[in-house]
Amino acid sequence: MNSLKFLKSKLFLIQLSLAFLITIALIWITLASLKWYTHHGEKLTVPDLYGMHFENAIDTIQNQHLRYSIYDSIYNPQFEPGAIMDQRPLAGAIVKRNRNLFLTINAGQPEQVRFPNLIDNSFRQAYELLVTNGFKIGKLEYQENKYFNLVLYAKYQNDSIAAGTMIDKGATVDLVLGKGDNLGIIAPNLIGKNKSQATEGIILSNMNVGNIQFDESVMNHFDSIQAKVYRQNPLYNERIKLRPGTSINIWLTRDSIKIHTADSLLQRRLSNLLY
Structure with missing residues (x-):
């Protein structure tokens, strides 16, 4: 009976209310701390470091509240030693504060x-x-x-x-x-692939990479990485066999309309061949 009276007492209700408020406050503090610690909702754009000297790149990275690690080194005589040759994530990627960038640096001499x-x-x-x-x-x-x-x-x-x-x-x-007794190879379908994927697809199809051309939408190195094939010659055609070693020319763009149009034309052409 005494317990029942206590549960109905003003003191108990006050203590219960205080406990509830303290719990709510603790939950809010925890969530706010996690948000601050993980930088939840904060978005940063990865800068384009390609060709930039390593020392200058460090300043840019730190000013953007990012971090870096040297992942690899290569040698390219067209750039000065210490220049950035590659970065991951790529320029333009959306990341959180303190994201680590993996850099490839131009070596002073070839390994x-x-x-x-x-x-x-x-x-x-x-x-x-x-x-x-x-x-x-x-x-x-x-x-x-x-x-x-x-x-x-x-x-x-x-x-x-x-x-x-x-x-x-x-x-x-x-x-x-x-050469063997190979009777010919079908050109790979390269529409919608980026430069790296397209060149690999050509080589693995036993053909050679011909001319690579970018349209006016490609303005810099970052654009060239993001650009995709919207035209190729010879075309992908299952009824036409090519000699191994044939060169395939490709044209790339960042214009999504061009890429979509090229893919639609390809699908229409393939449908006509089937029916």
Whole structure:
């Protein structure tokens, strides 16, 4: 009975109200602290650091309340040592305060790496070995051989290169492959792909990258990364077979209308071929 009276008493109601208010206050403080700690809702735009010297880039990064880590280094003679060659996330990305940017820096001189043994490997195996070791794939050449896509030898600076030779990391390497009895290859569909995806798709289709052109919507390096293919020649056509090693030219844009129109035309053309 005494307990029942206490629960109905003014003192208990006051204590209950105080406990409720304290709980609400604690919840609000916790949520506000989390919001401040995680910078919830705060959005920052990643600056374009490409080509900027590392010391200047640090100032820009810190002024934007971001952080950085040096992820890798490459050598490009067209830029001064210490210039930013790549960044992740890319310029224009929306991130939170204190987001870490991973930077690739231009080295003072090229790193020398040992060239792998590619002879008698398949093209796919050779491709993986070259990419893993930091090389770029240049031109694919085909010669008479009964095995299609068998690596006969590799070329560097227009001369054959032996396994174990020390050359610059990032160098472009051409491959001479077996022609086999291949009856032709269908050009890959590159519409809507960015430059990196398109060039990889061309090479992995046993063809060569031809001319790469950007339209007027591409104004800088960031635009070139974001641009997508809206035209290619030869076209993707399942009824037309091309010789291995054929060059494919691509045109890129940031204009979404051009890309959408190109894709619509492609789908319409494919539908006409089917019916």
